[in-house]
Amino acid sequence: AQSVTQLDSHVSVSEGTPVLLRCNYSSSYSPSLFWYVQHPNKGLQLLLKYTSAATLVKGINGFEAEFKKSETSFHLTKPSAHMSDAAEYFCVVSDSSGDKLTFGTGTRLAVRP
């Protein structure tokens, strides 16, 4: 079985400062990992995914994540937060087929002016 743990339920940053959203995973096989973002009243959108290629993954809107097997982590970062980044972020692991996604409980990111 696979699971993810998002270490912070809420993160607040000032506009223009770095963002770090933390995620640890557990998997009995080489995992595929994703970050999704959910803006209010909008559908979930894929930010980026790791599927055993490069360990540093670049996504949309300036986000990136690094897969660290030794730490079982897949933290999401962005160098400079923008007001439009305020949303709920989900770390996700898939089963070996890639079809059944297991979501974390989410991290709500607030961006202060």
Place this chain on the structure above:
Amino acid sequence: GAGVSQTPSNKVTEKGKYVELRCDPISGHTALYWYRQSLGQGPEFLIYFQGTGAADDSGLPNDRFFAVRPEGSVSTLKIQRTERGDSAVYLCASSPRQGLRNEQFFGPGTRLTVL
């Protein structure tokens, strides 16, 4: 192009009633997924279809829940004898085909409230 659409956007029903939730996937997508998101939680997998058949229904919580996709396009999630604990946002996603290389595109969800 059109994304995944779900109807209704909101559904309020009474305990014990039957409800149907509809999902229209992106045209041409053969894989379709249902998830349930309870308040303050991440989405939980319910079932997925490849074409007309349910490839994995291991996430359905009990036999009150059933889903169909008779023509390999539109899918309906059916809930019998609804309970207050069924209140959640039901999300549908579709993908060009199953498997790791294919992104799941999510709809906006149907918010179900059981009174």
